[in-house]
Amino acid sequence: MKFTLNGKTRNVEAPPMKRLLDVLREECGLTGTKEGCGEGECGACTVILDGLPVNSCLVPFAQVRAADVTTIEGLRGHPLQESFVLEGGAQCGICTPGMILAAVALPKNAGRDEIRTGLAGNICRCTGYTAIYRAVEKAAKTRTLRRAGN
Amino acid sequence: MGASRKSGAVGRNVPRKEGLDKVTGRAKYVDDLHFAGMLHGRTVRSTIPKGTVTGIRFEFDRKGFTVADFRDVPGRNAIALIELDQPCLVEREVRHFAEPILLLAHENREQLLDAERRIAIEYRASEPLYDPARSPKCFKEIVVEKGDVAGGFSEADLVVEGEYRSGHQEQLYIETNGVIAVPENGGVTVYGSVQCPYYVHRALRVLLDLPAEKVRVVQAETGGGFGGKEEYPSMVAGHAAILALKSGRPVKIVYDRVEDMVATTKRHPAVIRHRTGVKRDGRLTAIDIDVLMDGGAYMTLSPVVLSRGVIHATGPYRCENVKIHGRVVMTNTPPNGAFRGFGAPQTQFAAEVHMERIAEALGMDPVRLREANAFRPGDTTATGQKLGKDCSAVKVLREAVRKSDFRAKRRAWRGTDRGIGLSLFFHGSGFTGGGEVKLASKASLELTETGARILVASTEIGQGTRTMHAQIVADALGIPYGNVEVAVADTARVPDSGPTVASRTCMIVGKILERCAQEIRQKLGKTSPREYLAKHGPLVVTKEYAGPDGLYWDDDTYRGDAYGAYGWGCDVVEIERDPITFEVRPTRVTTVQEIGKAIHPVLAAGQIEGGTAQGIGYALLEEVAMRDGRMANAQLTNYLVPTTLDTPEIGVTILENPYPHGPFGAKGVGEMPIDGPAPAVINAIRSLGIDVREIPATPERILESPRSGAAGG
Numbered sequence: 001m002k003f004t005l006n007g008k009t010r011n012v013e014a015p016p017m018k019r020l021l022d023v024l025r026e027e028c029g030l031t032g033t034k035e036g037c038g039e040g041e042c043g044a045c046t047v048i049l050d051g052l053p054v055n056s057c058l059v060p061f062a063q064v065r066a067a068d069v070t071t072i073e074g075l076r077g078h079p080l081q082e083s084f085v086l087e088g089g090a091q092c093g094i095c096t097p098g099m100i101l102a103a104v105a106l107p108k109n110a111g112r113d114e115i116r117t118g119l120a121g122n123i124c125r126c127t128g129y130t131a132i133y134r135a136v137e138k139a140a141k142t143r144t145l146r147r148a149g150n
Numbered sequence: 151m152g153a154s155r156k157s158g159a160v161g162r163n164v165p166r167k168e169g170l171d172k173v174t175g176r177a178k179y180v181d182d183l184h185f186a187g188m189l190h191g192r193t194v195r196s197t198i199p200k201g202t203v204t205g206i207r208f209e210f211d212r213k214g215f216t217v218a219d220f221r222d223v224p225g226r227n228a229i230a231l232i233e234l235d236q237p238c239l240v241e242r243e244v245r246h247f248a249e250p251i252l253l254l255a256h257e258n259r260e261q262l263l264d265a266e267r268r269i270a271i272e273y274r275a276s277e278p279l280y281d282p283a284r285s286p287k288c289f290k291e292i293v294v295e296k297g298d299v300a301g302g303f304s305e306a307d308l309v310v311e312g313e314y315r316s317g318h319q320e321q322l323y324i325e326t327n328g329v330i331a332v333p334e335n336g337g338v339t340v341y342g343s344v345q346c347p348y349y350v351h352r353a354l355r356v357l358l359d360l361p362a363e364k365v366r367v368v369q370a371e372t373g374g375g376f377g378g379k380e381e382y383p384s385m386v387a388g389h390a391a392i393l394a395l396k397s398g399r400p401v402k403i404v405y406d407r408v409e410d411m412v413a414t415t416k417r418h419p420a421v422i423r424h425r426t427g428v429k430r431d432g433r434l435t436a437i438d439i440d441v442l443m444d445g446g447a448y449m450t451l452s453p454v455v456l457s458r459g460v461i462h463a464t465g466p467y468r469c470e471n472v473k474i475h476g477r478v479v480m481t482n483t484p485p486n487g488a489f490r491g492f493g494a495p496q497t498q499f500a501a502e503v504h505m506e507r508i509a510e511a512l513g514m515d516p517v518r519l520r521e522a523n524a525f526r527p528g529d530t531t532a533t534g535q536k537l538g539k540d541c542s543a544v545k546v547l548r549e550a551v552r553k554s555d556f557r558a559k560r561r562a563w564r565g566t567d568r569g570i571g572l573s574l575f576f577h578g579s580g581f582t583g584g585g586e587v588k589l590a591s592k593a594s595l596e597l598t599e600t601g602a603r604i605l606v607a608s609t610e611i612g613q614g615t616r617t618m619h620a621q622i623v624a625d626a627l628g629i630p631y632g633n634v635e636v637a638v639a640d641t642a643r644v645p646d647s648g649p650t651v652a653s654r655t656c657m658i659v660g661k662i663l664e665r666c667a668q669e670i671r672q673k674l675g676k677t678s679p680r681e682y683l684a685k686h687g688p689l690v691v692t693k694e695y696a697g698p699d700g701l702y703w704d705d706d707t708y709r710g711d712a713y714g715a716y717g718w719g720c721d722v723v724e725i726e727r728d729p730i731t732f733e734v735r736p737t738r739v740t741t742v743q744e745i746g747k748a749i750h751p752v753l754a755a756g757q758i759e760g761g762t763a764q765g766i767g768y769a770l771l772e773e774v775a776m777r778d779g780r781m782a783n784a785q786l787t788n789y790l791v792p793t794t795l796d797t798p799e800i801g802v803t804i805l806e807n808p809y810p811h812g813p814f815g816a817k818g819v820g821e822m823p824i825d826g827p828a829p830a831v832i833n834a835i836r837s838l839g840i841d842v843r844e845i846p847a848t849p850e851r852i853l854e855s856p857r858s859g860a861a862g863g
Binding site for chain 2: 025030031032033034035036037038039041042044071072073075080081082084085086087088090091092093094095096097100115116117119120121122123124125126127128129130131
């Protein structure tokens with residue numbers, strides 16, 4: 001079955017009801033997507049599917065036919081990645097890939113309340129979220145600066 | 151910070167060592183690892199809380215499966231910890247729900263799960279016991295006595311009594327427990343999500359009857375621990391190792407969320423009674439405390455959890471006449487164990503809610519009452535420990551009150567649905583009593599061509615161990631942070647630095663590393679590492695824990711210096727109550743914590759922010775519903791931990807009052823932040839005139855609580 005994964009067309013054979021999470025980790029070898037609860041509550045397995053963040057543990061593989069999927073491995077040098085390191089947004093790191101992808105999907109120049117609501121489906125047990133907000137806000141500033149400067 | 155310090159690493163927010171790997175998805179956690187020929191393993195567990203196993207039937211074709219039970223244990227069938235009371239696999243007697251009975255392994259995970267459903271275990275059930283007050287078995291009893299309690303009560307103008315209750319709490323690391331056991335070299339190598347590689351190492355030696363060199367434990371990147379991966383991984387590793395040795399193949403066991411919540415350790419529930427004598431002016435004349443903790447079915451670490459709980463039970467207050475009686479007992483629920491704070495969150499919750507009630511009884515301002523009694527340098531604790539200059543109780547209290555505008559808000563919000571409450575707390579860094587001397591931890595530093603490599607068993611579990619240790623070594627050696635490497639916590643390579651627990655990784659292990667670095671620096675003199683290595687060959691310096699002179703502890707009488715140092719904290723929590731649903735929503739936390747020295751301010755603040763959020767969950771949301779000895783809400787759908795929408799803004803202020811024997815003055819920071827939020831939340835609810843004495847304060851509990859008649863205090 002064909003779909004686009006991190007910008008490249010892939011043809012992957014897997015049972016149609018297999019969880020996208022498992023297809024990514026096992027068939028595609030992309031272990032950056034993590035399982036936290038397996039029931040769509042924690043958001044650790046968040047990937048971007050056709051522009052929207054989804055819990056890949058709840059998506060059957062059949063549903064990504066011809067779709068566009070971005071995992072953490074598909075982000076290369078995104079300002080959020082740097083700001084998560086510098087601001088302490090990643091501690092144990094297990095929620096981090098999903099959290100960053102959920103943050104990627106936030107509206108541009110989101111305010112604190114929008115960030116809070118947009119990340120409400122992603123549980124972090126380490127940070128208390130404060131450092132994550134700082135990281136998201138810093139990355140937004142970096143992007144603005146880059147656009148202005150480059 | 152002065153310009154002269156700019157080249158140093160300590161006190162600066164250097165990039166986290168493994169940060170890039172974590173934000174790119176490259177960091178390898180145990181479930182990301184694969185070995186050729188690997189099987190998946192599964193633990194078959196009891197479905198009754200108490201009884202005996204009378205028969206086991208396998209209703210599937212066992213071809214292709216590895217099946218193991220207690221008879222496959224090569225050594226002693228026990229998880230070696232404080233005692234050897236907990237079997238690795240049930241022989242006959244079942245003491246709790248979800249107790250491991252059988253192990254299964256197969257190449258295919260789906261077939262494995264299907265087979266598990268086709269195993270029928272028959273039992274003869276017996277009557278379980280859930281009420282700790284009626285338990286016939288006490289794991290540990292501790293009595294702390296100071297002064298003359300009866301005399302203290304006779305001096306009192308007023309006696310205030312109360313009972314406070316706290317429930318289980320699940321650590322809820324987002325990565326569940328997991329290991330891979332690989333049979334090799336006539337022994338076994340275990341890769342796992344663990345806090346304490348040497349705990350697992352010792353447990354496997356006993357369980358498998360293997361010499362030390364045949365057992366190797368390697369930490370994989372670990373997705374959170376919070377105490378939940380202190381002792382339990384020995385069980386998971388034991389199971390995987392038994393299957394690996396029997397099958398001759400690598401075996402991976404990774405728990406799903408339900409299994410992790412149903413079977414693994416939780417914070418001990420506690421019932422704590424206070425009786426306090428107090429003068430009209432607020433001076434405490436006598437403190438009498440009874441602590442009862444529910445240990446669950448086996449001992450695990452309960453005695454030491456109780457110990458820390460008891461020692462912190464007065465809160466940070468001076469009183470010449472103190473008696474604390476603590477017990478932790480057996481019940482037929484899964485064993486409770488280590489969780490950040492380790493007994494102190496329970497006892498300080500009780501102490502601080504009780505303090506608020508004393509203020510109400512006296513008609514006294516709660517800040518003034520705390521100021522009048524808070525520890526000052528030179529005061530003695532319940533165990534008779536004389537506090538040094540780094541005692542900052544009054545300082546954190548004043549700073550938190552000022553920063554939060556506590557008094558003005560309390561006045562302004564009287565009679566509304568907004569409330570504000572505070573808590574003052576402390577937390578001892580390092581193992582309790584003589585624990586650090588007994589541990590005799592070691593750390594090593596190896597000279598490299600460009601700098602040094604840290605060799606410690608301390609694990610990075612999110613808190614920043616690698617980064618913080620590298621900062622200490624960089625400055626002690628006088629080299630750039632980037633030139634310090636950190637070896638994987640692998641028992642074949644690193645010495646036993648003790649467990650990664652008890653707020654000891656910076657203050658205790660960091661200090662040993664600092665001493666290693668000082669010796670290397672002295673050896674190098676003006677020589678560069680490269681020149682030194684060329685001339686003298688490899689250099690590894692290993693040092694052992696050396697406590698400060700004069701530290702004294704008597705385990706029989708519970709007198710002496712319980713901890714090398716204490717951190718000090720004060721939380722102010724602001725809340726809003728929904729008048730219809732009785733739901734309480736925290737809106738802001740102001741927290742001031744004195745931790746000696748913040749080696750890495752962002753990481754230290756991260757510990758405080760994260761611990762505070764967990765404490766908010768403990769106070770309001772996180773209810774483990776135990777029904778018939780089983781966690782009934784063992785999934786994230788109905789065990790609620792704080793999301794972004796439940797977590798208030800957390801304003802952190804770090805104060806630094808250096809501890810002379812910590813590296814660069816640092817004390818511990820990891821656990822203290824979880825001591826304060828629960829009592830501050832409950833005291834904020836009290837400010838609305840609601841007398842809550844049990845956490846979590848769910849809307850149902852708030853609705854059922856009596857009016858305190860002391861709104862606004």
